[in-house]
Amino acid sequence: MTKKPMAPALCVVGSINLDIIATTERLPGPGETVGGGVLSHQPGGKGGNQAAAAARLGAQVRMIGAIGSDEGGDRVLAAMAAAGVQTESVQRVSAATGTALIVVDEDGQNQIAVCPGANDALDLTEAEFGSDEAVLCQLEISLEVVLEAARRAPGFFAINASPSQPIPAELRDRCDLVIVNETEAEQMPELASAKVLVITYGSKGASLLRQGREVASVPSPKVEVVNTIGAGDAFCAAMVLALNSGESDEDALRIACAVGADAVTDAASQPRLGPLSGYRQD
Structure with missing residues (x-):
């Protein structure tokens, strides 16, 4: 099989958080306290997670986001840089760095509460996007900022x-x-007519629709789940890179599902991943 070209450059515009994670035997119910947890601090945020994943998959990635001038900001900025993300376009603002409070149980399932903090101050006034640069956004930042990015980005x-x-x-x-994901698809029926819509079903896999018609569907590899926090973000990064580098719809889905499955075997919100080419099934 002829080797596909390297994935194109990617700019991620989105949220950057510090994840404060309590790992417990089970998730607490309403009003309940569950003891015996283990506390950790990890870099996170959908934008930061997707940027780190894309960089570890081998893409040239830069991040546009906002963090505070605080210790949390220092920590997440250093983590992105260590993953290979270009951080020159990350803005430092007076608000506190965004924070996610997360509880994870022994099966890897989680509950998350997000405090956006600096993410709400993200400003694209001086941002520029290249014609050969794919742009990926999420909705943990202002919808107005996402719309501005969509209007200004000339490419994918x-x-x-x-x-x-x-x-x-x-x-x-x-x-x-x-x-x-499948829940979001049900809550946002207006997306059914999108040019290309990918719906994820967790451990069951994912499907791809073009103009509302399903054209590909693949199962997810079976793996031992450790943590699901960064899996969806790793899937998103892989899906964008695979589709934008010329993979077929079905192959792109298989690659993204393989990356997502690999991500759940790692306890980190920004899991270690191999090159994108390693997830292809030739």
């Missing part, structure tokens, strides 16, 4: 429409790719 534009919220037709129609 994708959104991970998460967390769910109403999407204006202008944004949906501008997207070359929209990625959601």
